[in-house]
Amino acid sequence: MSQLTEQIHSSEIGDILENSLNGHAPNQDDCLRLIRSDDTFLMGITAGHLTRKKFGNKASFVNNIILNYTNVCITDCKFCAFYRPPEHDESYTLTLDEIEARVKTGWEMFKIRQVLIQGGHNPDLGIEYYEDSFRMIRKKFPQVGVHGLSTSEIDMIAKVEKSSTKEVLSRLKDAGLQSVPGAGAEILTDSVKEIISPKKIKTDDWLRIMDEAFTLGLPASATMMYGHVESDNDIAEHFSKIIELQKKKNGFMAFIPWSFEPNNTLMQHDGTVTYGAGGIQLLKMISISRIVFDGLIDHIQSSWLTNGVGMAQLALQHGADDFGGTLIGEEVVSCTGSRSTELTDKRIIDSIKQIGYSVEERDNFYNPVCIH
16 A cells, blocks of 8 residues: 555545545535645645646646726725726726727737736726627637626626626627636625625626526636635535536636735725735645536636746646636736736746646637647
8 A cells, every 4th residue: 555545544534535536526515624624735636636637747828918997896895906986096997999909919929819808897887898899809809719707797787788697698798708707706605795795796696697608608717715704614615506506507617716815905904814825725725626626627727826836836736737827917916916917928838847747828718729
């Protein structure tokens, strides 16, 4: 019996890890046990094995820009340092010409394959603003995928238009929207949302809008923002709800756990959260994500944006298979003073090769573009 096998058998979570290695997914109680365990090392070994079994020693990334088209927002989320209320001196909304210029620069300089479009909940923007933007991008830059708008932004547009969220999604898809990012999930329990984002949509609305997107043929990513006021039970419930929807519709392409960055937020100012979750918790969440979603959601992103390149390299060995995007032009996390909010493709390629992995550049749908 190998030393690793002995370690797994002697671990308090050994039965869960052994079942995972044999293709049996953990249930919600098992997930809670993983969350409460300190055996991050064995979770990482197990998750890394599951990842290499599927992808080998290879990691992917996407050349992209992030288009934070407006910082005007009326939801006042306590975890956000980016938003400004309407009429604020520092508020902005990009024009169609400015959007085109940014995408053009991204394509000409970086050969981007995706534009990630996210912003504030701006009550002055009707659906035509988004339709015009998406049509322009798809017409002038057909190689660039449009990955846009959180469920809560979709809900905001529906309120402005006095329409349904499904109708909004349908119109946006017709205009060029190709996939939906997972933002707005935070933690999928309303008790947490009442504390950190009381004006945003509730858990059932997030799940419903994602379900509607899948019904219309729009795939999505799922996210989790941890490291604030959530409990272990909240995290387990979050995983469970993602699993349930994925089993129903199979629409999630990837899962991205990312840690809350408290700097310059209301939650830091009022003393609710004074420091971030740190690297060990990142590796734990990445590992659990791979174990929980194995066979359900193929791709787990490294979450370099709030944790840095070094931690992303470790994440690739603890269950992540995708580095994420270059995120040129990122303006949300940068408002917290985070040290690295955009990367070049060379920096990502070098970082992946440093750990002995081959590098696959991908498109918006995780299809390979080229091998570096």
